[in-house]
Amino acid sequence: MTTDAPRDTLRAGTATGDADVRERFRELFDRTADGVWAAPGRVNVIGEHTDYNDGFVLPIALPHTARVAAARRTDGLFRFASTQTSVGSDADIAVVSVDELAPGAVHGWAAYPAGVAWVLLADGHRLTGADVLIDSDVPTGAGLSSSAALECGTGLALNDLFDAGLTDAELARVAQRAENDFVGVPCGILDQTASMRCTAGHALFYDTRAGLAEQVPFDLAAEGLRLLVIDTRVQHALGDGAYASRRAACEAAAEELGVPALRDIGLAELDGALERLQDDERRRRTRHVVTENARVLEFVERLRAGALRDAGDLMVASHASCRDDYEISCAELDLAVEASLAAGALGARMTGGGFGGSAIALVEADAAEAVADAVRAAFAEAGHAAPRVFTAVPSAGATRIA
Structure with missing residues (x-):
């Protein structure tokens, strides 16, 4: 394919x-x-x-x-x-x-x-x-x-x-x-x-x-945009306990805050919630989830308004939160994001469970090749294996085909 x-x-x-x-x-x-x-x-x-x-x-x-x-x-x-x-x-x-x-x-x-x-x-x-x-x-x-x-x-x-x-x-x-x-x-x-x-x-x-x-x-082509997927080729394994530990920290934070889930903490309540949490890890995990939910809602609003080009900053903020507060990024993912942005991407972030895997970059269609080349060059200079880069095309869900 x-x-x-x-x-x-x-x-x-x-x-x-x-x-x-x-x-x-x-x-x-x-x-x-x-x-x-x-x-x-x-x-x-x-x-x-x-x-x-x-x-x-x-x-x-x-x-x-x-x-x-x-x-x-x-x-x-x-x-x-x-x-x-x-x-x-x-x-x-x-x-x-x-x-x-x-x-x-x-x-x-x-x-x-x-x-x-x-x-x-x-x-x-x-x-x-x-x-x-x-x-x-x-x-x-x-x-x-x-x-x-x-x-x-x-x-x-x-x-x-x-x-x-x-x-x-x-x-x-x-x-x-x-x-x-x-x-x-x-x-x-x-x-x-x-x-x-x-x-x-x-x-x-x-x-x-x-x-x-x-x-x-989400018609990227009609907007003259592309969403590049950058597979770092760093294999991730979510069954090794790292994923589970983050879920457990979120559940513990929600229990400590007296809410069913961290979804129930809004941005306006975040500072107060963080002050109530005794554990720094729980504070950081909570900050990520609360701010990430807000970023999703804002991203959707910009999509509805036809302002996808203006949503790149939300992707950048999401990556920083995944990297710093949720601690699920890695050197290769960070490099993919940094190199994409330096080459002119409108926004970039890691995607998926983390600890390896892929990043994505929102780019102008006529800049896609230059961004992909810049990422490859950055990986080569850092001594990393060459990433796999392709364009994400919003596609259909599961179906019977024969």
């Missing part, structure tokens, strides 16, 4: 087409897939680590997807395979029975789709097994929600195969529970909601507490 990127800068993955994935499915499982479903990765334009604090987020879906070819079984077995690994023998297939499906029973990438099946079974849906082949071009470890794409694509496939009748919003919750309770990553609902509910040409303004979604026009 290619993207509308300066100089067609690196492809973001190596997925095959839907016809090819059906053929691979036939070769591997010696049967015909019942269908093919696709779920995208995402870029979070602004609103980082606010979702599990009942806050606001503003993601877009990427054109890069996890494609899921699947067929029902009736013998109680689930078999999971991926085109990104060798699929020439049974040893390449993760096999688990309905009765054995439990946290810890499946490891590695296959835990994500297996977790979705486990949640559906736990909710009382009668799943009798399935063969599942996944083909993805969402970069892994890049902060672009490759795991949510796996979960949502699988969820949509199983929902159709077994007539579960779940809505997109309900499938997003199923996918989140799979990652929380089966894989063991205490993520919020942002990634899965973006993968399921985004629409082409729009950013999804989502209130995670109320479950309210608004599709806000």
